[in-house]
Amino acid sequence: MSFExxxxxxxxxxxxxxxxxxxxxxxxAQGVDVIDLGVGDPxxxxxxxxxxxxxxxxxxxxxxxxxxxxxxxSFREAVAxxxxxxxxxxxxPEKEVITLIGSKEGIAxxxxxxxxxxxxxLCPDPAYPVYKIGTLFAGGVPYIMPLKEENNFLPDFxxxxxxxxxxxxxxxxxxxxxxxxxxxxxxxxxxxIDWARENNIIVAxxxxxxxxxFGNQKPMSILQIxxxxxxxxxxxxxxxxxxxxxxRIGMAVxxxxxxxxxxxVKTNVDSGQFQAIQEAGITALKMPESELQKIREVYRQRxxxxxxxxxxxxxxxxxxxxxxxLWVKVPKGYTSAQFVSLLLDECGIVCTPGNGFGEHGEGxxxxxxxxxxxxxxxxxxxxxxLKI
Ligand SMILES: *Cc1c(COP(=O)(O)O)cnc(C)c1O
Numbered sequence: 001m002s003f004e005x006x007x008x009x010x011x012x013x014x015x016x017x018x019x020x021x022x023x024x025x026x027x028x029a030q031g032v033d034v035i036d037l038g039v040g041d042p043x044x045x046x047x048x049x050x051x052x053x054x055x056x057x058x059x060x061x062x063x064x065x066x067x068x069x070x071x072x073x074s075f076r077e078a079v080a081x082x083x084x085x086x087x088x089x090x091x092x093p094e095k096e097v098i099t100l101i102g103s104k105e106g107i108a109x110x111x112x113x114x115x116x117x118x119x120x121x122l123c124p125d126p127a128y129p130v131y132k133i134g135t136l137f138a139g140g141v142p143y144i145m146p147l148k149e150e151n152n153f154l155p156d157f158x159x160x161x162x163x164x165x166x167x168x169x170x171x172x173x174x175x176x177x178x179x180x181x182x183x184x185x186x187x188x189x190x191x192x193i194d195w196a197r198e199n200n201i202i203v204a205x206x207x208x209x210x211x212x213x214f215g216n217q218k219p220m221s222i223l224q225i226x227x228x229x230x231x232x233x234x235x236x237x238x239x240x241x242x243x244x245x246x247x248r249i250g251m252a253v254x255x256x257x258x259x260x261x262x263x264x265v266k267t268n269v270d271s272g273q274f275q276a277i278q279e280a281g282i283t284a285l286k287m288p289e290s291e292l293q294k295i296r297e298v299y300r301q302r303x304x305x306x307x308x309x310x311x312x313x314x315x316x317x318x319x320x321x322x323x324x325x326l327w328v329k330v331p332k333g334y335t336s337a338q339f340v341s342l343l344l345d346e347c348g349i350v351c352t353p354g355n356g357f358g359e360h361g362e363g364x365x366x367x368x369x370x371x372x373x374x375x376x377x378x379x380x381x382x383x384x385x386l387k388i
Contacts, residue, residue: 008136037368044243053283075282077093079251081286096256100252101273106266107235110134115135120164128178143168171196177323181320204235212296233255242287302373306369313381327354337355347385349379
């Protein structure tokens with residue numbers, strides 16, 4: 001028997017972390033106290049009221065049957081209420097909100113609803129890899145928009161050539177950004193929406209980190225911009241906000257036709273998210289601001305301590321007021337891969353090389369603040385001893 005992978009699978013970029021994963025396992029086997037700053041997965045547990053709500057919900061027989069495809073209306077109403085309270089954005093829970101099995105699921109499926117073969121999708125780089133891979137799976141062509149430090153890691157969408165624009169159907173943006181931690185302001189979003197309306201391009205915004213912020217300026221939703229609902233869909237998630245990555249619950253909101261297109265894909269691929277999880281999600285979305293403030297405060301303290309310690313160790317950290325990532329410059333004389341390798345070999349520290357997020361991530365590496373401060377500082381101390 002000889003089964004061949006599809007061209008789609010064969011054309012996937014090589015898994016850049018395979019070598020790191022292997023080396024990490026070897027180090028652990030050798031008894032090295034490995035500090036893993038690689039994974040973007042909150043270390044803190046899901047808040048207790050959410051867990052309790054899940055325990056109650058799981059006992060209800062009505063939740064044991066197939067859920068509705070588009071999600072429980074009560075969950076979608078809670079999403080709309082969250083958007084109203086947090087962003088001042090009004091959504092029709094029936095038509096402008098859909099439940100996702102984690103936002104990754106929606107991000108990956110969305111191009112299937114709007115992309116024909118050879119249509120272009122404008123993808124930032126460095127970025128969460130799913131924008132590009134979802135495009136490829138739909139037969140689309142990713143067009144790379146480099147995110148450069150001199151532009152505060154915002155894409156220069158106005159410089160995209162005319163012939164590309166003509167074929168472009170979707171532009172992806174993600175602020176607060178993974179991996180660079182950059183934030184976008186109102187004028188960026190306003191120009192983007194005006195430009196997208198002029199060029200008939202769908203704006204797909206990924207707002208996974210909207211609640212992980214430390215400055216006075218709260219990150220905004222793109223739907224706060226006038227006219228955004230004509231062209232925009234926004235993907236959001238309970239994963240990072242409420243320490244719920246394992247639960248797989250997210251949502252897409254925005255333009256009715258865009259939501260309904262995604263819904264048509266999902267109706268034919270999955271059968272919705274377990275209602276008990278949605279019910280627990282309602283409890284999450286209704287949690288008082290003070291609970292989120294506690295989570296933010298933990299990340300804020302870690303960020304402050306770690307940025308200072310890394311600077312003392314001679315590293316240059318991109319200054320940001322959001323996300324639980326640090327985007328750090330690789331010292332002169334190394335590539336991202338070489339330096340990350342050195343950190344693992346010499347310090348027992350796992351970090352993510354910038355080029356793992358695309359070629360324009362070269363020259364940087366990403367640190368996740370998803371470990372207690374003392375472990376972060378231990379990692380910084382090991383780096384300091386390298387004397388780079
Ligand atoms: C973590 C993350 C998500 C959210 O993923 P879920 O599938 O909702 O857990 C989406 N986008 C980015 C950029 C992320 O880092």
